[in-house]
Amino acid sequence: MPYARRSSYGRRSSYGRRSTAGRWRLLLAVLLALVAGVPAAGGTASAATLPSYLTLEASYGAGTVTGGWERVERYLDTTTGFRTEGFPPDGRGDQDGKRVTYFGGVARPYSGRFLLYSAPGWNTGAKTTPVLLVHGANDNADRAWANPGEAGGYGCGAASCPSTGLMQYLSGRGHRVFAVGFAHKQGDNLMQAQIVGDAVAAIKAKLGVTKVDLVGWSKGEMSTRAYVSSLKPSWGRAYAGDVRRLITVGGPNGGYDYPYAHGWAHDFSIWPECGGTVNAPSPHSHMTCYGLYTAHPEFSMTPSGGYDNYPGQRQMLARWDGTYGVDSSAQDWYTTYYGGQGYYTAGTGIQAAIDAGSLITPLHNAGVPASVTTYLLAGGSPDVLGIFNENRGPSDGVVFIASALDTTGIPTVGGTATVAGANHLELGWNSSAATQIAAWLS
Structure with missing residues (x-):
């Protein structure tokens, strides 16, 4: 044991043996901690416990x-x-x-x-x-x-x-x-x-x-x-x-305000009567597809008809019309963004959705x-x-x-x-x- 110390009496002391063993254990713990990514002091990952509510x-x-x-x-x-x-x-x-x-x-x-x-x-x-x-x-x-x-x-x-x-x-x-x-x-x-x-x-x-x-x-x-x-x-x-x-x-x-700025194109991917199946919220409460005017509150951006299936989307809304305007080439663009009854759609507009919990x-x-x-x-x-x-x-x-x-x-x-x-x-x-x-x- 090259690192053992000798006592003043010329013998390797038991204290030295215990100290050396302790050093080696500590060094091994440090090396294992570095490899495993856990702190040397305080034990291994098993010593850390989940919070009581998990x-x-x-x-x-x-x-x-x-x-x-x-x-x-x-x-x-x-x-x-x-x-x-x-x-x-x-x-x-x-x-x-x-x-x-x-x-x-x-x-x-x-x-x-x-x-x-x-x-x-x-x-x-x-x-x-x-x-x-x-x-x-x-x-x-x-x-x-x-x-x-x-x-x-x-x-x-x-x-x-x-x-x-x-x-x-x-x-x-x-x-x-x-x-x-x-x-x-x-x-x-x-x-x-x-x-x-x-x-x-x-x-x-x-x-x-x-x-x-x-x-x-x-x-x-x-x-x-x-x-x-x-x-x-x-x-x-x-x-x-x-x-x-x-x-x-x-x-x-x-x-972002994408659903309201491009509502007509956005809705075609959502509204079932138009063939839509995408899991996303609509800026409208009503829409006409192939001559049929229907309501789908379950797809509404804001709580409607007892449904509120898209709170996470509503929480991301902010108005960008003051910076980039609104897509005025889209059908019912004004009522989609600002609210009201359009030719084919109806909705409450982006500000109502923002007020509901952005x-x-x-x-x-x-x-x-x-x-x-x-x-x-x-x-x-x-x-x-x-x-x-x-x-x-x-x-x-x-x-x-x-x-x-x-x-x-x-x-x-x-x-x-x-x-x-x-x-x-x-x-x-x-x-x-x-x-x-x-x-x-x-």
């Missing part, structure tokens, strides 16, 4: 998980206040594919339940701070981050979709990657912000870390930003101080903590296939660049960038976007 209900691993993920877990937040949100009765907003399995065979889950996806290398990646990916509206963690082509051609914003996404890109570069899956595809962003906090808490318990990086894409920007800003329901928990960096990707930081101004007023370095990424190519693209000003086809890069209420801006060749749906897998996100995380 329950791990189920875990799916090899043989049951697709898309390149290593595992998917379902958690329940037992906090009073969560509820089962409204779903369109025709099923277009239901969970589908593997998500039904992960949610225990339930297509319309309770919003206090969520999925936590773990990528390969979640516990071995060399990067110190883990990353939580937060998807957008009418989406899921599989398609958004791991398999952009899951929904087939055009589902990724292009005619041909890749088979891997940002998850594989980051995981392959040493990041410990996780993703959240929400119970409702168009859910209340304040409830989903609480879920983001829950997912962060679960990651902290797994790895023994104190900070997590957040990447919020599109509507996912709303819940990630609301979490760190402590914008919450009356029953909710405030920000726990556990986010290092926030990256918004095509996020409506300044809000979160843009509250988020600006709440402010992101200065301790959270924030990065903003925009797409610059308005060429999303299959939709009428936003054409009133520079955009990614859905969100104006000026909105995606709006830093109001963000005191610590680490950087902003525009990927000129990416539209709104391509931002999740475009190589230039992935490179920029990885650079900001590093």
Whole structure:
């Protein structure tokens, strides 16, 4: 034992032997902590426990998980206040594919339940701070981050979709990657912000870390930003101080008004009598299709007829008519945007929807903590296939660049960038976007 000390009597002391063994145990603990990404003091990840209000209900691993993920877990937040949100009765907003399995065979889950996806290398990646990916509206963690082509051609914003996404890109570069899956595809962003906090808490318990990086894409920007800003329901928990960096990707930081500015084209993809099946809200309460004038309150942007199935979309609204005007070439453009009865449609207009609960101004007023370095990424190519693209000003086809890069209420801006060749749906897998996100995380 070359490091054992001799006593003043010329013998190796038992104290020296115990001290040396202790040193070796401490060194081994430090090395294991560096490899596993857990602190040497305070024990391993198993010593960190979930908050009392979180329950791990189920875990799916090899043989049951697709898309390149290593595992998917379902958690329940037992906090009073969560509820089962409204779903369109025709099923277009239901969970589908593997998500039904992960949610225990339930297509319309309770919003206090969520999925936590773990990528390969979640516990071995060399990067110190883990990353939580937060998807957008009418989406899921599989398609958004791991398999952009899951929904087939055009589902990724292009005619041909890749088979891997940002998850594989980051995981392959040493990041410990996780993703959240929400119970409702168009859910209340304040409830989903609480879920983001829950997912962060679960990651902290797994790895023994104190900070997590957040990447919020599109509507996912709303819940990630609301979490760190402590914008919450009356029953909710405030920000726990556990986010290092926030990256918004095509996020409506300044809000958006696309459904009202292009309502006629937008409605054809929604209204059943016109052949629409898309899970998105309508700016109208009534519309004429093939000579038939019908009402569909279940697709309304604002609460109507006992339905409120799209609160998360309403919360993203802000008026841009003062900056870029309104699409005056669209049928019923004036009444669509400002409210009233048009030739073929009727609605209450964007301001009524904003007044019913937009979160843009509250988020600006709440402010992101200065301790959270924030990065903003925009797409610059308005060429999303299959939709009428936003054409009133520079955009990614859905969100104006000026909105995606709006830093109001963000005191610590680490950087902003525009990927000129990416539209709104391509931002999740475009190589230039992935490179920029990885650079900001590093």
